[in-house]
Amino acid sequence: MRLGLGTGSTAKHLVDLLGERVAAGLEVLCIPTSEATAAQARSLNIPLTDLETTPQLGLTIDGADEIGPGLALIKGGGGALLREKIVAAASKRMIVIADASKLVATLGRFPLPVEVNIFGLGATAIAIEAVMDRFGAEGGLVRRLGADGSPFVTDGGHAILDASFGRISEPEALSDALLEIPGVVEHGLFIGLCDRAYIAGDAGVTVIGA
Numbered sequence: 467m468r469l470g471l472g473t474g475s476t477a478k479h480l481v482d483l484l485g486e487r488v489a490a491g492l493e494v495l496c497i498p499t500s501e502a503t504a505a506q507a508r509s510l511n512i513p514l515t516d517l518e519t520t521p522q523l524g525l526t527i528d529g530a531d532e533i534g535p536g537l538a539l540i541k542g543g544g545g546a547l548l549r550e551k552i553v554a555a556a557s558k559r560m561i562v563i564a565d566a567s568k569l570v571a572t573l574g575r576f577p578l579p580v581e582v583n584i585f586g587l588g589a590t591a592i593a594i595e596a597v598m599d600r601f602g603a604e605g606g607l608v609r610r611l612g613a614d615g616s617p618f619v620t621d622g623g624h625a626i627l628d629a630s631f632g633r634i635s636e637p638e639a640l641s642d643a644l645l646e647i648p649g650v651v652e653h654g655l656f657i658g659l660c661d662r663a664y665i666a667g668d669a670g671v672t673v674i675g676a
Contacts, residue, residue: 467493468520470553471507472528473500473546476563480527485510497523499553500546501621523557530562531654533663534573537562537675538637542579542654545610545620551652551659559661566667574634577605579654580627580644587625590649597643598629605630624651 471481481503488494488511495515498504507514528550532540539562541547554560582590587609595607610618610626618626634640634655641655662675 467495467525468515468523469494469496470523470526470528470557470560471496471498471503471512472526473498473503473550474529474544476529476565477503477527478506480563481506481510481512485512488512495520497553497556499526499528499549500544502544503546517552517556521556523553524559526554526557526560528554528560528562530564530568530656530660530663531576532570532573533562533564533568533660533665533674534570534637537660537663538573538658539656539660540573540576540578540654541656542581542626543576545579545618545626547579547626547654548581548620548622548624548652551656554656554659560659562660562663564663564665566665566672569665572633572635573637573655574631577628577630578634579610580629581620581622581624581651581653582627583649583651584619584623584625586649590647591627593647594627594629594644594650597640597647598631600643601631601634601636601640603630604632622651 530539531543612618
């Protein structure tokens with residue numbers, strides 16, 4: 467199987483379990499969505515490839531920060547949203563694994579990560595704030611910092627601005643508006659990419675989607 471491996475705390479558990487299956491004889495060829503996931507997979511002897519060598523995948527499994535109606539997602543809390551979206555789009559199917567706290571009636575409670583080019587950062591931030599005003603954002607826009615307090619930089623060398631909307635009632639329109647800003651590389655709205663979600667709760671696992 468050609469498999470995309472997600473990034474984040476939930477995906478980390480997936481990679482650990484996959485490593486056990488590989489050690490027992492499971493044959494997979496995987497593409498990680500971050501350098502952190504790649505390092506974890508290598509430590510478990512999980513075979514890796516890239517999208518240049520293997521441009522089409524059968525499945526991607528990843529976590530999510532929010533899961534809304536129609537399996538629309540907010541992702542990017544781990545800072546890997548660009549690679550996560552590229553890998554998901556190259557896959558026939560995307561499955562999300564999450565706990566019940568990630569289910570929401572409307573996206574937007576979790577700040578929306580927007581990955582931006584560091585060149586022109588100030589001008590890009592002003593343009594994003596204008597879009598936030600147009601869509602009735604309830605909070606502000608801040609640059610993400612790393613654990614050491616310095617500006618966070620993605621694996622691709624970009625910055626992340628976290629936009630607090632509170633409520634995103636028109637995710638498709640917001641997606642289009644953000645992508646029209648020249649300095650925006652990508653954003654954390656995953657629309658039309660997720661096929662199924664496995665949601666863990668007190669009563670067990672619930673499956674949403676086909």
